[in-house]
Amino acid sequence: MNEVLGAVVLVAFVNAVVFGPLAAWLAVERGRDPAPWFVVGIVAGPFAAIAVGLGPRKVGHTFKACIECQEPIASGATTCPFCGSDLIAAEAAEWRTRASKTTPTDG
Numbered sequence: 270m271n272e273v274l275g276a277v278v279l280v281a282f283v284n285a286v287v288f289g290p291l292a293a294w295l296a297v298e299r300g301r302d303p304a305p306w307f308v309v310g311i312v313a314g315p316f317a318a319i320a321v322g323l324g325p326r327k328v329g330h331t332f333k334a335c336i337e338c339q340e341p342i343a344s345g346a347t348t349c350p351f352c353g354s355d356l357i358a359a360e361a362a363e364w365r366t367r368a369s370k371t372t373p374t375d376g
């Protein structure tokens with residue numbers, strides 16, 4: 270019985286040290302409130318981290334869609350963390366394409 274109790278205490282300790290902060294960090298990464306996710310991380314452990322990790326991102330003004338894969342990424346990013354494309358080069362190419370497609374006479 271003591272072994273079971275010890276295992277429960279160990280799991281709770283690991284959750285509090287590892288998955289609480291991890292869930293909170295993942296929440297911040299996704300533009301969400303970290304406080305409730307910290308608590309959920311302690312209670313639910315890895316499941317909270319998975320839940321917030323798989324959850325939809327709250328896309329705000331600090332994010333933009335990747336020009337290649339359309340994943341939301343930080344607006345200041347120079348390389349896409351999802352597809353690894355060079356955003357500076359990709360956006361430059363995109364603007365060149367737009368410029369060549371747009372007719373100079375407007376209306």
Ligand SMILES: [Zn+2]
Nearest residue numbers: 335338349352
């Ligand atoms: Zn991408």
